[in-house]
Amino acid sequence: MKFLSAILLTFILASCGGMNESSPEPERDDLTRSEEEAVTVSASEHGNTMTFPAIENKKRAQKEKDESSEEESNIEPSQPVEPVYSASSQGITPETIEIPALDVKADITQVGLKDDGAMEVPEDGDLVGWFNRGVKPGGAGNSVLAGHVDDRTGPAIFFDLKDLEIGDVIKVRDGDGTELTFEVKSREIYPYDDAPISKVFGPSSSRNLNLITCTGEFDRDQGTHRERLVVFTELIEETQT
Template sequence: MLVCWELQYSFARDFLFKGNVIFSGILLLFLSACGVDQYSSENSSTAYEETEVLDESYTEMIEVESQKERSEVNSTEETNPAEEAAADSVPIVPVKDETGIIPAHLEIPSIKVDAQVDGYGLDEDGKMEVPDEGESIAWFERGAKPGTQGNAVLAGHVDDRTGPAVFYDLNKLEEGDEIIVTSEDGEAYTFLVSHKEAYPYDDAPIDVVFGKTSSRNLNLITCTGEFDTNAGTHRERLVVFTELKE
């Protein structure tokens, strides 16, 4: 029987300085009270928020370098009339929107997951709100959107008072399995499982799961490992890492 599920957070200011980029307000997570009576399984949810401030001179430097490179390329290129005419005859292919989507539905065919996704933020106490129902999935809406550059994060229960829940079989996923995320208006992105890792509940690599990246990732989280009655939670967190299918 699931007793309760609570997420607690604390902010660490001025966490990292790298070049002219200042990372601050890193949201650290502490998961607790993922209690189970006789029915033991795995639960999870988590959150992270990162803001950055770019030094203006650094930004200007990047823009100047970009303009310089474009000028150099333009000055060395010679236009061929035949090539130009051929280029004009090629139809324009729309570029897929890379701003991501607000997820409304998640499908994982290999483990028969077909579930609703809802956005959750933080409550007044700084704790992440999570679904009351075991079959719903939480998207941390203060993080990245699925399909955009970054680590989008979804979390789900693995059991509730009635038995197995939405992410009960998450640990069965294998490399190459498809994860399909769909928005309210039907726009869909497909992700492929790259790998999965289990981490101690109090020592998960927050930057790897929630941090910045140039890839378009979707990370799925739940609990795993033995239940620690003293800590009131499972000893590990399972993270399934997936990448956008090109």
């Protein structure tokens, strides 16, 4: 009991600030001075073991914290989710096109380059040509479709292309039933010999579809219209029909 009384006296003096500099300080058990002052002066003797509630609670909390940290350190870091690409991530070979706002439905044929390096266009005014030297519709980049505004018989397949508005949609399908829906983002008119080739045909991280036709006054000397209309669209949906 004398030993217990000495321990109690030590904590009482510490909490009251009555310990002088020459007095030995009690063992802190990793408690700060402010925590020592908050210790309740109570103890119980169990055989040769004495327990102080505040100190025991502190040790128990620290033990639980250490165990929790150890468990967390054993957890393997999560791996980044790999992107899942659809079957048409490289694009589709287009066969038909539909433009609901213009009541246009047409078949698509493949076109390449002329001997002079210009893009070919379909001979039939009712057909749309896909430039097969470039990106397939649905693939990353700028895919290009071209059609006549008119021909010798009158208005052709893209005669009303100038009437498309921002937000209108264009649907392109392949032979396997994959349908890609593109949304109109902008319309631009360029001189026929000064269109921005890179913007229309060049690389892009977006999945774009650009529609081209003639517009403006017909130049009889050049045998073509003086300007080109380009409708820029971007993929917004893919479905299987």
